[in-house]
Amino acid sequence: MDEKFSRPKGFGQILDHTFGLSKRHFKDFFLILLVFLGPIYLLQAFIQLVSGVSFFREVGAGETWFEQMVMSFGETENASLAADLGIALVGLVTIFVAPVATAAIMFAIDHLRKGEDYTVGSVIKQAFSRYWPMLGSTILFCLIAFGLFVVPVILVTIAGVVGAIVFPIVGIILAIVLFLGFAVGIGLLLTRWSFYFGAVIFEEETPGLSRSWKLTKGRTWVLFGLFIIFSLIITVISTTLELTFGMLLGNSVLLSLIISAASIFTTMIFTVGYAVMYFDLKIRNDADDLKEMIGEYHTPQI
Template sequence: MQNVSLRPMGIGRILDRSFQLYRKHFLVLTLIMLILYGPFYLLQHLLTYQETAMTSGSILEQIRNGGSLEDMFGPNSTFLQNDPASRGEGYLWRTLTLVLVLFPIMMLGLMPASIASVVHLVKASLYGEETPGVGQLLRKSFARFWPLAGSTFLFGLIVIGIYLGMAIIVGIFAIIFAVGGSLSNAAGGFGGGALAFTIVFFAALGLGSLFTFAYFVIRWGYCLPIVALGEESVGIGRSWGLTRKSFWRLFGMYVVLTLILYLFLIVVQLIVAAVFGLGLGAQLLQSLISILVMSLWFLPYAVSFFDLKVRNEGLGLQSLIDSTIPEAANEHIQIPIDLDKKND
């Protein structure tokens, strides 16, 4: 392994480094994503393409004809008339297969394996090691399959618990305000000032819930790279320590990344739908495009993980010392002992 000095990076540098790695290792990353997610997307579309085409087609038809939002989503719209109860038993079995079989496979198997592969690739690049091939990366990832799956499952339970907690809090306040509004109306009316306060309160509550949810997800969300590298079996507690004092920087990075990628994907999907329609082939093409850019979701996550290790654990510090004092590196001299001798 070559000695390289790793230094802390800001949001722009992390994203720039991620896009550089994407261009440099595009073929390897694409093959990994195709191997892992290609069969999943194919099965998903075989199960749901008819319903997707029917729903999306009705909305696009309304847009072409200049339809209003009421035409598209009103009580008489095709979108709402195609309810699950009217689609037969086959639709129910397809939905159950998707939710109970394919979705758990993707969340507990494919996603952790793809993240682990990207982490190993980024590690090799940052450390100046030889770039592993697709087979090597997949073997390294699946060698930690059960710890990765277990950590993902535990993290998922935590996320669901946080989400339910936020939903319960919002629901309690909604009930309180609903009861208070009813009592106010009975007593003499619900004034405009009270209505404005209610709107502002729930807007603040919604934003507060969003930031609270994002805070805990980010603070505990870096457990997978730790497990993938074999440093710990779970890594949730270690993730909390790594992300200390880094929430807002990481949150800003994910906001920027989400805006860039979602805007790109929405534009591309609209173009594909307009040119190729909404059949199975068009849906598979949209999924292929999503697979091509999927590693861009994981690369900033992996790069920022190593940035956190630099900031909190001194990763790269020894390499920096060795490059600054080559005699100490070559002769394996301990610097503190040498200073003691000099003082004597």
């Protein structure tokens, strides 16, 4: 077993291991995601072209260069119904292929953890072997997350409106407090259930929610913090690229492709981080390193 996987890691060590793996195996991980997400992003770009968006540089109405760039985003948002439906279709397809790409990267990291060789094709094949359980579990998790978000939004809205009618300042403060409370509570709950995916593909437990709840016991706040850090990294990279290239290209197809490439990169980092966190939880709960060493000790030497 790789030494870095054989011992529990702290907050900073998980981040360091994540970026180290992403750097050393960038080509394989990026290629896996490109195989599944690349065609989807190309289809999205094609839909934009057909709907009349310029490929290299999209400008809108305005007297100055800055006004033209800003207006281009507003004008291209008023796309045709066909383009909107096409983009919605792209999003729907992503739901069905993204779990396979995630599983393939996790299988690759599992091979690295065990010191085994692998190919991109072999880990993709492994991922498809658990396709239906992980798809069903992912849909269930998304439905739970949707329900957890919708109900608090309704409650916060009602409380804010009622409070604003009675006493505006109190209504605003109440809405903010409730929003922050629900946000943290929901985040912690989803963190407890979020490692269902690893349980589904490695332990063949479906839907894996109870297994995830057991794995994350005592580590919820640390994991929640790591998810926040990864989300901030993704947001900063995406926002920086969109603002930088958006000022040069407007809301063009080329900008969309650049953002898509950045999305593949940030998805790779998040997926690797998720895998590192999952295997760290396994080490803490199941003592996988001891099991492996015992197995190697009892294996006859030839």
